[in-house]
Amino acid sequence: MSEKTAHQVDFQQLLRVHQANYSVFQAKSEDEIHQAILKVFQACPYAGLYYLVTDVGLERVITYDALTKKEIGEAPAQIELTPAEIVQFFAREASISSTQNTSLPETLTLFLKASGWKQVAIIPVMQDVVVVGVLLLLSHADNKLTRETIDPFLYLAETIPLAIDNVKAARATKQRLRELESISETSQLISSSSNLEQLYELLHRQITATMGADVNFAIAIYEPSNETIEVPYVVENGVKIHVDPFPLGEGLISILIRTRQPLMLVEDTERRARALGARYIGAPPKSWLGCPLVISNEAIGALVVQDLVHEQRFTQDDLRFLIALSVQVAGAIYNIRLLEDARRRALQLETVAEISREVSGSLIVDNLLRQAVNLVRERFNFYHAAVFLVDSAGEYAVIREATGEAGAQMKRAGHKLGVGSKSLVGRATLEKEALVVNDVSKDQNYYPNPLLPETKAEACLPLRVGDRILGVLDVQSTKVYAFTSENVKILQILADQLAVAVVNSELFAEAQERLSQHRLLHHVTTAAASSTTIEEALNSAVQGLQVTLGGDQIAILLADKEQKTLEVRSSIGYPNDESARLKIPFGVGITGWVAAHKQPQRINDVTKDSRYIAVNSKVRSELALPLIYRNEVLGVLNVESVRPNAYTENDEEMLGTLAGSLAAIIAHSRLLEQYRHQVEREHLLYEITDKIRRTTDKRKILAITAEELSKVINARRTEIVIQLGDGTDKTTPRN
Numbered sequence: 001m002s003e004k005t006a007h008q009v010d011f012q013q014l015l016r017v018h019q020a021n022y023s024v025f026q027a028k029s030e031d032e033i034h035q036a037i038l039k040v041f042q043a044c045p046y047a048g049l050y051y052l053v054t055d056v057g058l059e060r061v062i063t064y065d066a067l068t069k070k071e072i073g074e075a076p077a078q079i080e081l082t083p084a085e086i087v088q089f090f091a092r093e094a095s096i097s098s099t100q101n102t103s104l105p106e107t108l109t110l111f112l113k114a115s116g117w118k119q120v121a122i123i124p125v126m127q128d129v130v131v132v133g134v135l136l137l138l139s140h141a142d143n144k145l146t147r148e149t150i151d152p153f154l155y156l157a158e159t160i161p162l163a164i165d166n167v168k169a170a171r172a173t174k175q176r177l178r179e180l181e182s183i184s185e186t187s188q189l190i191s192s193s194s195n196l197e198q199l200y201e202l203l204h205r206q207i208t209a210t211m212g213a214d215v216n217f218a219i220a221i222y223e224p225s226n227e228t229i230e231v232p233y234v235v236e237n238g239v240k241i242h243v244d245p246f247p248l249g250e251g252l253i254s255i256l257i258r259t260r261q262p263l264m265l266v267e268d269t270e271r272r273a274r275a276l277g278a279r280y281i282g283a284p285p286k287s288w289l290g291c292p293l294v295i296s297n298e299a300i301g302a303l304v305v306q307d308l309v310h311e312q313r314f315t316q317d318d319l320r321f322l323i324a325l326s327v328q329v330a331g332a333i334y335n336i337r338l339l340e341d342a343r344r345r346a347l348q349l350e351t352v353a354e355i356s357r358e359v360s361g362s363l364i365v366d367n368l369l370r371q372a373v374n375l376v377r378e379r380f381n382f383y384h385a386a387v388f389l390v391d392s393a394g395e396y397a398v399i400r401e402a403t404g405e406a407g408a409q410m411k412r413a414g415h416k417l418g419v420g421s422k423s424l425v426g427r428a429t430l431e432k433e434a435l436v437v438n439d440v441s442k443d444q445n446y447y448p449n450p451l452l453p454e455t456k457a458e459a460c461l462p463l464r465v466g467d468r469i470l471g472v473l474d475v476q477s478t479k480v481y482a483f484t485s486e487n488v489k490i491l492q493i494l495a496d497q498l499a500v501a502v503v504n505s506e507l508f509a510e511a512q513e514r515l516s517q518h519r520l521l522h523h524v525t526t527a528a529a530s531s532t533t534i535e536e537a538l539n540s541a542v543q544g545l546q547v548t549l550g551g552d553q554i555a556i557l558l559a560d561k562e563q564k565t566l567e568v569r570s571s572i573g574y575p576n577d578e579s580a581r582l583k584i585p586f587g588v589g590i591t592g593w594v595a596a597h598k599q600p601q602r603i604n605d606v607t608k609d610s611r612y613i614a615v616n617s618k619v620r621s622e623l624a625l626p627l628i629y630r631n632e633v634l635g636v637l638n639v640e641s642v643r644p645n646a647y648t649e650n651d652e653e654m655l656g657t658l659a660g661s662l663a664a665i666i667a668h669s670r671l672l673e674q675y676r677h678q679v680e681r682e683h684l685l686y687e688i689t690d691k692i693r694r695t696t697d698k699r700k701i702l703a704i705t706a707e708e709l710s711k712v713i714n715a716r717r718t719e720i721v722i723q724l725g726d727g728t729d730k731t732t733p734r735n
Contacts, residue, residue, distance in 0.1 A: 024159050028170060033163050038062050040156055042069075046145070047117065047138040049075055053131055057081035058105075061133075067140070074115075076107045090131045094123040094154055096145045099138070112138075119145045123153050127161040172317060196336050200233035203303070203329060211305060211318055213238070216285075220253045221301040221337070226438065228481040229253055237308075244456070245481040252278045256292040256302045262326075264289045264319050267311045287313035291322045293330035300334055302326075348490045351375045355497050365505035369401035372498055376475060377403045380487065383478045384452055386410070387463070387498065388417065388425050389471035393645050395419060397429050397472055406451035423447060428460035428472045434492055435460045438481040457482045461492050463499035470502045510650065534558075534669040538570035541662055545655075546572050549639060552646070553616065556627075557584065557591055558635040558666070566595055566636055575616055582615070589613040591624050591636045598633055600625040602652050604645045621646040625656055627663040634666050684708075 024036035034050075041048035041064035049072065051058040058079040063072035081089070089105055097103075099112035099120050112120055117138035125133035135157055139145045204217050218234040229251075231243040248254050255276055256263060265272050270284040285306035293301040303326050307313035355372050373385040386402035396416040401407070417423045420430035422445045428435045436459045440446045448455065455476040463471040473495040477483070542554045553573035557566040566584045587596040590611050594601050603622045606612040612622065619640045627635040637659045641647070688708040692701050706718040 024156065024163050025166075027163050027167065029167055030164070033160065033167065034062055036163075037156070037160070038064060040153075042066070044137075044152075045139075045143050046121075046149075047072060049134075049136040049138070051079070051134045051136070053086060053133055057086070058134065074111065076111055079105055079107045081105060086131050090122070090124040090134055091126075091129075092124065094121065094150065094157070096121045096147075096150065108136075116140070121145045121150045121153070123150065123157045125157045125160050127164070132161060132164070196232070196333065196340065199329070199332060199336065203325070204233070204235055206325070207303075207305060207322075210321060211314075215305045215307055215313070218243075218304040218306075219301065219333075220257075220304065221333075222248070222257050222299055223481070223484060225484040225486060226481055228438070229257065230481070245479065247481070250278075252276070252288060252290060253302050253304060254278070256290050257299045260292050260294050260297070260299050262289075262291040262319060262323055264314055266314055269311070286311045289314045289318060289322060291319075291326040293326055293333060295330050295334045300330065300337075303329070345486070345490075347379050348487065351379045352490060352494050352497065355494060355501075365501055366401065368501050368505075369498065372473075372494065373401050373403050373407075376473075376491070376494070380475070380491075382475050382482070383454060384474075384476040386474045387471060388429075388474060389463075389502065390419060390429060390469060391416075397425050400471070406449075409451055424458055424460045425472045425474055428462050429469050432462055432464060432467075432469050434462065434488060436483045436488060438483055441480075452476060454478045456480045459483045459488060459491065461488070461495035463495050463502060465499045465503050470499050473498060534666060534673070535569070537662075537665050537669055541658075542570045542572045545639065545658075549641075549651075553619065553640040555638045556635060556662070557582075557595075557638065558627075559586075559595060559633050566591055569635070584613065590622055591638050594624045594626050594636050595633050598626050598628060600652060600656060602647055602649075604647075606640075616640070616642075618642045620644040623647040623652060623655060625652070625659040627659050627666060629663040629667040634663050637662060 023039060024033055027033040027036050037048075037050050041050075041062065045066050047065040047067070048063070049060070050062040052061045053059075056078070058081060060075055060077045063075050064070075065072050085105070089103065097120060099115065099117050102109060102112060102120055102122075104112070104120075104122065115138070118141045119139045121135075121137035121139075123135040123137070124131050125135060135153055137145060137150060137153060200219050203219065207217055208215065216234075216236045218231055221230045221232060222228075223230060223245075227248045228245045229248060230245045231253075234241050234243050248257060252263060252265075252273055255278060266287045266289075269286055269288055273284065273288070285308050287307040287310060288304070289306065290302050290304040292299045293303065303322055305314070305318075305322065354375065355368070369387045373387060376382060376385040384403055384406065386407055387400050388397035389400045390397050396418055398414065398416040399407075399410050402410055417425045420426055424435050424437065424446070436457075437443045437446060438457045440448070440456060440458060446458075455478070457477040457480050459475045461473040461475070462469055463473060473491065475483075475491060538556045542556060545554045546552065553571075555568050555571035555574070558569045559566055564586045566586070568582045584592045586592050590601050590603060590606075590609065590613070593611055601622070601624045603609050603612070606614075606619055606622050619642060621641045621644055622638065623640075624636055624638045626633055627637060637655065639647070639655065688705070691704050691708065695701055695704070702720050702722075706720050710716075710718040
């Protein structure tokens, strides 16, 4: 009766084990599989342990003691084994042995010998021919293990791999469905998106929804014109960050661009990346996955996901999904970029057209330059823009117009850079070519402007007309590699337009100045010609010339033909009276040379001319012109300035005309004075003769004659001696 009851109890236990086995097969996740295995252990009269095979050996997953109805805490949690050792110990059929005499790893053997169990059943969990786990059943002396009692556990060992496969298959199916839904949704949203930033955010949402919110995401765009890679959208640890563009050849993204093939690194990522020739800035990720965006067999960018903490973060399913997504979005990104580029180019060309219209319709260059630099900054989205113009001496490029408060400060300070200096502006004025530095941190000659601390790239476009350099258009950006061949060409067109505007303004100013000067010179000539004396004519001329030339030193020297010297007859603007007493021999000094050779002399720097006679040490330029009338040198017109290169060919031509007029005026004034003296003498002779005719007394006639002669010649003593016919002299009364 008792034996039958025992068999009945065994059958009931067997039934409970089989029912628990069935729950393993129905599990939908790894956790459910483990819970089902625990139920199997709870349904049997033995102690049970389940170990899972890992990369480093065995890892304890489940333990249960049916006697104490508790976990077996003293069971080893980790057992380090090589793959070969796992095969050696467990790649065989299930076996039952004594706990004191078993062929198990040392850690397990020691544990079993120290425990109170007598028997152990070793049941490998095999998937095909690979050991994926181990079941251990432990029994006491009164509850022996037999082939019949472990039979349900053999079935469990066969069920576990099937359940794991089912879970993986279900997960993969679910993942695939999620991917397809994401790709479908992305496709629909892409069709309605016309903004790159919106598209980037959309892709980020889809990727995190599929791969998990913990992955970092980035979109890279390749710019072939300057071989740089921009990263316009980066999210790291949930925060959007900024990454500067970098040249092709740095980082794993460059490998994607060059090979046009996806790349997945999920273990030993840093070493493998360096082996591929990539270098990192900052901490390398533990897992990295990237797919190129390819259009017409050309890479235009890349999608990248990475995990900074975990290896093996990405799978082949993730790779397949990212490839499918990259195919979907490549065309959309390409088309939107084309549209945005077209809009940007149209706006930039419209800017050039606006400047061109202003150039043709305006002669006020300051307003035009101010408008130009502001449009460049606003419409080209640059940090700073300025125009430098080369000074008249060709020594410095002086800031003429600039944007922002920094530009206003530089204008107030008269900021200037030497032509040919190491600065970009100085080099551009000397080399007469556009200079572009797309990363100022890598230019050894770059000197940062403290007023513009955020500058990361700079371009200098020469304002050029023919071979003449008028100045430089200087543009700066807060982004490295901001200047492409395309926007540099447009900026150069703009610079050329500004150069034309500057030339037009100069020509207009010169024309206005010449007109004004000719009017003044006409007034000077008229005033000099209406003067009654030479002194009055010369004084009127020098005063009018000083007004015309803007305060320069002016002197008119007249020639003494007998002594061959020049004497200052009228001057203005000199700091002392020495010039008024100056006498210069012909051939001495610049004015003496002009008088001797009858040729004008224009000296741009008198300190370099040994002929110069220094009356004022501050003088730097001189223009001397001969006063010639009928091939006779009457004198020299001399003008001097404290500015180097103060006088031009136009000045020489204009003053040459005036010199000819002055020479004629001087000659006519001299003739007029001679005529006036002659008339006065004749009038005086007439008066003297009239007085003499009024008397017949000889002595009185002689007395009147002596008196009148004394008055005329201002003599203190006059004596008239009359020669008599006999050869003797007779003296008249003296006066």
